[in-house]
Amino acid sequence: MTDGHGDDLYRYDEGMVRINFSSNVYQHPQLDGLKAHLNEYFGLVGHYPEPQPRSLERKIALREGISPEAVLVTSGATEAIYLIAQMLRGSFSIIPQPTFGEYSDACRINGHVISYESNEDIASMPRDRVYWICNPNNPSGNVLMKGFMTYVVRRSPRYTFVVDQSYEDYTRESLLSPREMFDSQNLLLIHSLGKRYGVPGLRLGYVTGHPQTIQLLRSMQHPWSVSALSIEAGHYLLDTDKPAVPDLDAYLAETERFRTNLRQKANVRVFETKTNFMLCEIDNMTAADLKFRLVHEYGMLIRDCQNFSGLGSNFFRVATQLPEENDLLVEAISGLNA
Secondary structure (H helix, E strand, C coil), X not given: CCCCCCCCHHHCCCCCCCEECCCCCCCCCCCHHHHHHHHHCHHHHHCXXXXXXXXXXXXXXXXXXXXXXXEEEECHHHHHHHHHHHHCCCCEEECCCCCCCHHHHHXXXXXXXEECCCHHHHHHCCCCCEEEEECCCCCCCXXXXXXXXXXXXXXXXXXXXXXXXXXXXXXXXXXXXXXXXXXXXXXXXXXXXXXXXXXXXXXXXXXXXXXXXXXXXXXXXXCCCCCHHHHHHHHHHHHHCCCCCCCHHHHHHHHHHHHHHHHHCCCCEECCCCCCEEEEXXXXXXXXXXXXXXXXXXXXXXXXXXXXXXXXXXXXXXXXXXXXXXXXXXXXXXHHCC
8 A cells, every 4th residue: 555645634633633635535525414324323333244235336336327237346446446456467557647556556566567658668568458547637636538538448449448537526527437338348447435425434436347347356355345334324325415515616616716826826836637636836845844834833734745656745735625724725835935
């Protein structure tokens, strides 16, 4: 597992961090209903859950308009990544950078030959390859167009495409649909209920793909990898279907306002984004120094991005929160970066 993920709130004393910008997941979901529901079902902790959460897979399949055999529920998107890397053990994997570090870690553990998309590496690789694509991409926030992705997947049947769409509910860009790509045997899509509903601690993800491929993945999954309370939470969240972000258009408009203020008022270089998080670069200090001072002087947590391949020590990432919280971060960085 990559050391230094975002949302490392666990490293700090309780109450030290007042505002968390380090996680890409919106920090203000309305979870009172879920909490009350799980309190009623807390007795489930005294019993084993389904060895594999097939009831939840059936509900997701109905939502996606595909066969239940085309869905595998996992303990977060991360378990999906490691299962896929295990299934494709020893493959030649291409992982464009910078991106989520768990793809490389999972591939390395499972004996893949890894290329970071240099022309020399790709030219020497065999025709059978695996492409790992984060879309929307973490940490950059860029999105590959649906038409382009559809064309590439269908045009290249010898390549396997693993497309992680964990942040699909935080963008207005069109992405690949499990229903439309149901017949593509060379495609696996990774999804995250934890991110959609703002509950990453429950560890709820799922993979969609061709039933034959999903069956092979299923045979490699450990029994009881998803807890009883997480399964019950998944049912509740899908039944009520209240995303973490109630008004995505307003949220993305606030993201653009936040981005503009970081550039103009805090004198930070901010890259274009198609989602709620953005990659930034500061000149006058390292991201590690900025993170330390923001936590200890202002109670604000950001993501130091220097452990992303290809990014230097001055890169950091933030995710949009409430307008007043965003303004406080801009003010704090402005003072530190003066």
